[in-house]
Amino acid sequence: MERNYTWHDIVKRMEERRCPICRLIDDRTHQKISVLQYQHVSDVEFRKRFIDSKGFCEHHTEKFYEQGDSINHAIVYGHLLDVELRRLEDGSYSKKDKHTKPCMLCESENTSEAIYLNIFQKAFNEADFKTHYEDRGILCMHHHKIMLKRMKKAKNPDLKSYSSITGHKYQELLQDLKEIKRKNDFKHVNEKLTERETKAWQKARKLLVDQGEHRRK
Ligand SMILES: [Zn+2]
Ligand SMILES: [Zn+2]
Structure with a gap:
């Protein structure tokens, strides 16, 4: 397949602790918010969409806040509050609320996710x-299940190796978590955690909890 930017972006983000697809989605959203902060909060299209969706979802409101400053917040929320107050005044608020559009950052994350999954599936x-993935990559449980289904449906000849590589990585993680519990017992208190076990408990949450939950409601 053609090795476009996204192909390289996925490979670059392969690491033991986080899913490359989740990371790429996060990184792209971070870039988008930066662009919004510095160039487009006054963009007419953006502002219209911001009003239609009554801001971002809770998750992206916090991301926008973390990257933001007072002037950008004053511009976008000043505009939203102005519209809301006018709607309250003329009584049109209940009707408009029914048509609230989804968060624009959630929507673009969903679109990106579909593209990245497609590229991953073909590139495997x-x-x-595959070697990059085997050496240091792991898909989160949510994307792993999707990938298994997609590869099965597409009769991908590499389904078996994908499933066995990823399955092995999750077995190792489980083993590490069990070892942490065992070594926590006073009978084994002299046994130190290995470097992998030290990372295991930290990475478990990123791999087992769906990082895109905010946009799948
Ligand atoms: Zn993921
Ligand atoms: Zn959102």
Whole structure:
């Protein structure tokens, strides 16, 4: 397949602790928010959409806040509050509320996610992509289940190796978590955690909890 930016972006984000697809989605949203902060909060299209969706969802409101400053918040929320107060005044608020659109950042994350899953699935048939994944990548449980289904449906010849590589990584993680519990017992208190076990409890939450839950409601 053609090795476009996204292909390289996925490979670059392969690491033991986090799913490359989740990371890429997060990174792209971070970039989008930066662009909004510095260029487009006054953009007419953006502002219209911001009003239609009554701001971002709770998750992205916090992300926007973390990256934001007083002037950008004053611009976007000043506009939203102005519209809300006018709607309250003329009684049109209940009708408009029914038509609130979904958060624009959630929507673009959903679109990106579909593209990244597609590229991952096709790229996995290439030996070097597979080697990168085997060496240091792991898909989160949510994306792993989707990938299994997609590969099965597409009769992907690499389904078996994908499933066995990822399954093995999750077995290792489980083993590490069990070891942490065992070594926590006073009988084994002299046994130190290995480097992998030290990371295991930290990475478990990123891999087992769906990082895109905010946009799947
Ligand atoms: Zn993921
Ligand atoms: Zn959102």
